[in-house]
Amino acid sequence: MNIIEIKQLTKIYKLFEKEAGFRGSLKSLFNRKYTEKKAVSEFDLTVEKGEFIGLIGRNGAGKTTLIKMLTGIIAPSSGNLSVLGYSPNKLENEFKKRYAVVMGQKSQLFFELTPADTFILFKELYDIPDEEYRKNIEYFTELFDAAKYMNVQVRTLSLGERMKMELITALLHNPEILFLDEPTIGLDAVAQKQIRYFLKEINRTKGTTIILTSHYMEDIKSLCKRCVVIENSRKIYDGKTDILFEKFQLYKKITVSFEEETDVKLPEDFEILEKTPYKMSFIMPKEKARGIIKEFFENYKVKDIAIEEEDIGNVVERIYKEGSGSYYE
Incomplete structure (x- = not known):
């Protein structure tokens, strides 16, 4: 069952241009110049109930604009858009009660209040029944290990702790769709891992x-079985995440430790990152990995060997560069 259906969705912004200085300001009073920018262009998308989908794209590619149209914050310029059977831009109260949105750079918490006070406020805003509210508070505070933060002012919480509270606030009314725009931005590695675990549990259990x-590709790779890549306002990929990374992840990093002093000569298409008499690290084409590892074990006294995937940042840069203007199924 499709709960989101988008056909030929387009959003065009009209941008006012003004010359610098007082003279330019005066001229703009009588002769305004505008340019048009397509933030989202002829976009098609369908989403089934229960899916966990990642949107990938550079800054300015159109991801946040798409989220804002899906939630009714801004209106599309043209095209058809249906979310849960509603037209989002009509902003019907029944529709607004069935989704939630969390933006990593914008807070819905009141910094002078405690999270517990904020939750009570949102209970009233969304008309959450007492029993449902109690059960959700118990479930989410246990899942997020958040009981110790409930009765302290939000402004005293760390960024990671506040993000947990943001997610609880968004999920209190049992939304059918949760829109997340950069929820792990600025978080340390531990907090990012915790947030990913919580989101996976919400998707699985609820x-x-x-x-x-997200710009953190580990978020996309570990959470989203399906991803959509947006480049220059257009969709250039819509399909399985693992297939996408398999296509563009071209290299592997190999680190080898030796039991004795060893000098190894590598092919020219291998990039050496570190080389000492007892250890070396290099990047190589992934299709040659099996052969080179076999060669090491047959010809050298190997103490240890580690194989790592290519840095995700490099893979994403390649997706944008090589995938731009194309559409991959």
Whole structure:
């Protein structure tokens, strides 16, 4: 069952241009110049209930604009858009009660209040029944290990702790769709890992459909079985995440430790990162990995060997560069 259907969705912004200085300001009073920018262009997308989808794209590619149209914050310029059977831009109260949105750079918490006070406020805003509210508070505070933060002012919490509270606030009314725009931005590695675990549990146990935008590709790779890549306002890929990374992840990093002093000569297409008499690290084409590892064990006294995937940042840069203007199924 499709709960989101988008056909030929387009959003065009009209941008005012003004020359610098007082003279330019005066001229703009009588002769205004505008340019048009397509933030989202002829976009098609369908989302089934319970999916966890990642949106990938550079800054300015159109990800946040798409999220804002899906939630009714801004209106599309043209095209058809349906979310849960509603037209988002009509902003019907029944529709607003069935989704939630969390933006990593914008808070919905009140910094002078405690999270417990904020939760009570949102209970009233969303008309959450007492029993449902109690059960959700118990479930989410246990899942997020958040009981110790409930009765302290939000402004005293760390960024990671506040993000947990943001997610609880968004999920209190059992939304059918959760829109997340950069929820792990600025978080340390431990906090990012915790947030990823919580989101995976919400999707699994509650069946909540989640649309996630993130520049941290580990978020996309570990959470989203399906991803959509947006480049220059257009969709250039819509399919399985593992297939996408398999296509563009071209290299592996190999680190070898030796039991004795060893000098190894590598092919020219291998990039040496570190080389000492007892250890070497290099990047190589992934299709040659099996052969080179076999050669090491047959010809050298290997103490240890580690194989790592290519840095995700390099893979994403390649997706944008090589995938631009194309569409991959």
